[in-house]
Amino acid sequence: MFGGGRAPILVLSQNTKRESGRKVQLDNINAGKQIADVIRTCLGPQAMLKMLMDPMGGIVMTNDGNAILREITVQHPAAKSMIEIARTQDEEVGDGTTSVIVLAGEMMVAAEQFLEQQMHPTIIIRQYRQALEDMVQLLEGPLSVPVDRNDKQALSQVVCICSASFLILYCPKFMINVWSDLAVNIALDAVNTVLLEENGRVEVDIKRYAKVEKIPGGSIEESQILKGVMINKDVTHPKMRRYIKNPRIVLLDCGLEYKKGESQTNVEIVGDADFTRLLEIEEEYVKRQCDDIIALKPDVVITEKGVSDLAQHFLMKANITAIRRLRKSDNNRVARACGATIVNRTEELQESDVGTGAGLFEIKKLGDEYFCFITECKNPKACTIILRGASKDILNETERNLQDALQVARNIMLSPRLVPGGGAIEMAVAQRLLQKTTHGPYAALAHALEIIPRTLAQNCGANTIRTLTALRAKHASYTDTTKPCTWGIDGETGELVEMDKKGLWEPLAVKLQTYKTAVETAILLLRIDDIVSGSKKNKDGGNEPPTPREMQETQATAE
Template sequence: MFGGGRAPILVLSQNTKRDSGKKVQVENINAGKQIADVVRTCLGPQAMLKMLMDPMGGIVMTNDGNAILREITVQHPAAKSMIEIARTQDEEVGDGTTSVIVLAGEMLAAAEQFLAQNMHPTVIIRHYKQALEEIVTLIEGPLSIPIDRNDKAAIANVVKGCVGTKFISRWEDLAVNIALEAVNTVLLEENGRTEIDIKRYAKVEKIPGGSIDESTILKGVMLNKDVTHPKMRRHIKNPRIILLDCPLEYKKGESQTNVEITAESDFTKLLELEEEHVRRQCEEIIALKPDIVFTEKGVSDLAQHFLLKANITAIRRVRKSDNNRIARACGATVVNRTEELQESDVGTGAGLFEIKKLGDEYFCFVTECKEPKACTILLRGASKDILNEIERNLQDALQVARNIVLSPRLVPGGGAIEMAVAQRLIQKATHGPYRALAHALEIIPKTIAQNCGANTIRTLTALRAKHANHTDVNSPCTWGIDGESGELVEQTKNNLWEPLSVKLQTYKTAVETAILLLRIDDIVSGSKKKGDGQPTPSQMAQQQE
């Protein structure tokens, strides 16, 4: 499956000739099952890692379903749509990428027996849709419990459940604290609307070296930049910050500009004009008495000279995203032209500016902000591969913390919610496909048990019995599987809960993908090979003549 030095290729059979509907559906089901088998061992606390090599010889070591499938190359179109759902799940809720693939594969497999009995796919689809509606009603209602979003300990427990299945689980307290602090920092409430933009305002900086314990979250921003002039100040308390989106250098003419110089004085005049332009820009900045100037463009030597004389530190070629983060952290406004600078544009919310050397490189820190609405997560670790995996794990933890704050409802983890939903569906089941989908949900507890080496049949039978004996219809049965030991545990005592939004997205995506693939009754190739004996349109026209 994996070729040395090339992208891992998962070759699945593909029949692009016109084919009978049933054969194509069986093929699609097999493709889905094969994709699910690839990531099945990556579920639960005892999850194994996959090592993937990309075409450039780089290595990815991860148990994140989305990261694995992103690196795999597949030929079969149905398998490609399976990979797409992992990406959707990751973008939407950030967690549950492995679960959604395993569930979708199992739901497709559950439909196979009915196709073999010549049941029409639309009948199977109808029952799957009914079951999905019932699942959504159940987990939004009696099978989930509300949580107070201000209860830090309860939210920390949920994030711990997410981190527990990852590589970072050994440092779970550190990861949970970082995730919760980052989400609380970037949380912005405006006009009764809550916005938590992790992608833009919680930046992760990875610096190889040191140990993972040294990872921390900064109340402010950190950039991989040094001052433009060696004599500029590198440590400033309570700095006044100006952010620019314009170059502090002379304007160069466009590509079509021609300048004709006839005398030496003309050339001197040109240089004077350039110098005057830069001098004017610097004077407009100096008038506001800032301590630091960040600009997204360049700073000429002349501008550096003027700013240095005024005891102002300049940092150039800052990324737009970093500039926006500094603006949020210290309360400054990014200005496009120096003429438009006002006192209100100056940021005074930062407590400290300093340049530090970490490893071989210099980094600029704007920290100790009074009300930072942006933060930087500083990760340390032994190697780049470890840091990349920790970042992937941390992104999942951040998304889970964000989901709980936005939608504060929880469901029991460790396969308990799947078993509870399956039990309720089986009681209502009147048709085969409906019951088959209910049994397909049991693949999650079954896989968790398999991955930690427990006796699957015995464990599942005992778990079914626990759920069958649960009589309270208004509360979820919280018996699930302990992913470490494989024993049955009550999740209320074990404190393993998952956000409702993640589970809801998982079920919806898995069922809808299964429905979509069952609806396909033909795969036709859009391109024809040269010389396959088919006449071209021009040849057909000539034959008709």
């Protein structure tokens, strides 16, 4: 459907007939609608799965909108823009990737009738922008409710919604319930662990400091969060200690080995004594480095570079355990967990650089590999989440599911306001917008919001027309303007329920980002009236595409 479709191309030559801008706009709308139709069935707790096959023959089954769109190959530029907004949504708030595509597609379809009536796109865009401003005001005002960051039960209910879509294909019902509870606790613990408050500003960097390690084997309920760091490394020498209580940890960004000369270095050796002296210089350099470390009496030395055999010998004699070739990101996590400072030169080591915040250092074997555990930390600002599962497919889907839960917990910590889920907030916003006007693009955008409750009803097999009519009636008869109407659709049964009684809430940050991204994308694609492709004439007078070399030269000139 996508791979073979060609974009409308405008070639600037005398023989080419220029296509009208209206046709291009309608083509863009059609491309956006097709992308939205692909993942519409992936919305809600009763979402269907998509089977993705990569070029290497691997198979992935998932209902994650962003993961699906990453694998789809499209040629239409408007369709590529739609796929890009799912990636943007995922990077910004980590949730709502399916909703933003479905909404953007429906908002573009809503503009189609006005284009066919020869209304200028600028008028449509102006009313869309006004509707977006009104939506943001409503969401930040009466249609959202505050939540206490310290109320763990309220937070757990919100995060639980995200982990409710774990693959039913892989798990029996009781296992899904076990995983949902476990994922919620892991997500909240991880966010509280890495949360950093400085000068009244809250920072939650789960991407850098909440590492997820997937280890095949065991069962899902064996997954856990460590108040510390786990690294896929073993000690450098077999006789070094592998279990240390209350370790003193030194972190280095330099190698414990002799620095070889550069390629331009020349050394003239006249006799045996000269060569022996060279070896002595190397040994003295390494010994001096080790002496600098030993002077602080650490138990563990971790470096991002190499550790030579000679350095291992000196450290082992001093009863010091060494781990080498650590990633920079892992080293930063260890520094946050145990309170150590990463040092670039051994000569600069001081007592204040030694990390003493860890309670236990040990090496364990999980599966076929050895892992280093630095745990029982007093005040860890970094953590590691260990996921266990029967196969890599289950682990990958579990990780995607957990990342959603982590992002939701993070969003609530940064912006502690909630809106009702199950399509209730979309119907409430649409109802408020329609009170201002019932015609034109402004009202069409309000009606486009109803695609979310309609899709939820469709995906769980309910009667769509009857359900939506009843839901509209509930919202139309609601008179309290100080708080949102919480009537929505239960995504599992298709029945109308009050979301506050059901406990289905979503973070305000996700909804705001979803609406902003969807409306801005619709506006952007409506502003396009031509798609231009650069080409040159060949000897026969026809057009031929530029060669890769010409493309590189053009890019270099532009830069």
